[in-house]
Amino acid sequence: MYAIVDIETTGGYAERNRICEIAIILHDGEKVVKEYQSLINPERAIPIGVQAIHGISDAMVEDAPKFYEEAKTIYELLKDNIFVAHSVNFDYSFVQKAFAELGFPLQLKKLCTVRLSRKIFPGYKSYSLGNLCSQRNIIINDRHRAYGDAIATAELFTQLVANDHEDVISKTLKKNATNVNIPENLDKEVFEALPHSPGVYYFLNNKNKIIYVGKAKDIKKRVSNHFGGKKAEVTKQSFQKDIYHVDYLLTGNELIALLHESHEIRKHWPRFNSAQKNNNPGFAIFLYEDRLGYKRLQIGRKQPGMKTVMRFANHAAAFHFLVEKSKQLNVCPKMAGYQSAPAECFDYKIKECDGACVGKESAEIHNKKVDQFIEACDAEKSDYILIGKGKSEQELSIIMVEAGYYLGYGFLDKNDQVTDWEDLKNYLQRFPDHPEIYKILSSPSATKGNQKFKKEEWMQQKVRLNKAG
Template structure:
């Protein structure tokens, strides 16, 4: 006997969200012989985007039974049956979690009509429930509601049973149920060896290439969370199919994991990472010597292979900084590209300014040097000393003159007070302002872990 299930929820993770509606169709292998459907009061707000998708409002569920009030009926409908759903791990995780919260231990085999559809009816453009049913001529007049989707899934399952010439359903039921949550090409052994510690993990494709890098406070828990959820879109399905292997690096703290993730994404450029790939500082202040020998300052877009004097997020921030330097050190606004017309210089020295040649390059360049030094002096140099990967070591991150230098691990006996000695124990990494910002933010939050250098 099969129990075909569909639920509506307040969000994507069972431990933090509630069920708002559940429908169960009991199928004997030929047809549906029993139906069950009810709204459920999740005892929390239903997000507005979910209300728009399902049509289930807070008012609709305010008088509905709590899950604990219907748990007995749900458990006895599912107990001893094969749990079937479209993306079964999502529905099963919610139902099993909420049954467990009121004392029921649901243990049953599972079947996923998404995976079965791909095997029994290969080559279709999409295996989402709506598009699959449309392609197969299965009507669903109540889409994104538990009753309508459960009925449509039941009709789909009947068709799959009839079309299963190679016994894919029987083969799926022989699989170890604990492995059904995993991507099809990922060995269970890779999951078993993951530690429950902070670190960075890597998803590899069939050829061993890294396709995704992630960070975690608990590596095992975070990796497993990738394999739950109700996103059955083509992109996610492709991602899951391409995961063949997992490796990891333990880190002493979550902060180290954050920084290492950013470094590794820039180094490896994984296919499925997006957010940190896009992060680049937008603008920067540069210096160069013109043909007459004057050092000129200019705000420009950030250039990857050119070392800036200072980096900034916006053009406005860059010009504000440059104007401050012009006023403080009496620099020439024309030589700094602030004044771009042919009128008399509006700087402090006017007709005696460097732009007219009245001030020598040596005299003017000394002013520019002082201005640049003032920026460097304003940039802090400090280390973050924190927990290590074991009791015998500490983790350490170094910020030198406002820029991320690198990180590593030192003996807990090591005194972090000599920067040159510390550098010998650290690995230098390329940095960016994203890394600098998270480290300085962490230092502000935990000043007792900050070691300043003169």
């Protein structure tokens, strides 16, 4: 038996809203055998904007039964039956939540008439209930009320069963045995074809626009997590209704997935991504010369036209590095830019500064210290590569950083005879440099499983890797 359900609610998601009307139509696969409908007192006000959609006011539900008063009747209609609805995850989440609040875990098999219609009646521009009923000559009386929509869905279901020449319904029920609630607008075959491999995945809407980008060690498992579980989250329900397709890019390992995800989020600015949606240029230590010929250092936002000594993802990292290195070289704190004073710096007062801030130390001597600071920065900006797993057993991944700048990543066959550093660049896919990249590349957990080689080390180590291939 099929229990065809339609509800009206106080809002668009189950976690913070309630049912204010419910209709259940029992269907034996050929015809309607029983009907039930009732207004439900949601025990809260119905927003004016929502009232405008379904026409149910607070006054209409004031004397209606509360859900717990109808729960036994509703349960008797649903138990042992298959829960059917148009966009089933919406209706099911509200009914399941209502029973959960009573301490009763509801678990039923589900069918979505949107998904079934896409399979059995392909080719329509829209699969909304109104459009389908118009296309199938089904009259909807009292649109956007629970009984009117439920009885129309029941007639649609009758037609679906009658035209199901390829056993779509029975196959769907078998596939739905798992707890993964595939969004109704997403073709299940697309989900089933997702790989159990590391990479970046994309959710796309009905206009083929990317609305979410994610990374994963196992793409299919991670995508399943978006659709699985029992919690009726606000964002999840809003999220799922907009998903029409899933695309992906294999990366071979999680580190490259992280790097590519970061790039794609900033490139496409997906609606449902919150992390990394910024174009923060990071911070840098700048070099300039004052009118007396003293070289000075200063921390600031990365910007064109300024000589950058070294770049950092955030101000704290830049400040720590500047203070540590300048103290080691006895660079005046005021000239290093981390103390400000109208005259001498504080360190000069306690005899720990040679007095460049008050002209006691010549520009020539002071500038040599600053030059040593710059040399220390250059030493930190070594050329290196990270080598990890590729997309196959015969492949290696490479990530290259040169002079402190991220160049990109690529893939190298273990049998390729790379002769020098410049040849390695031919394997790279180039990407823009960004401070977020350095957070990733400096994270021990992100780089775990990847080997780091400085340029000189690679020139020796590459021979062993090629032979091992």
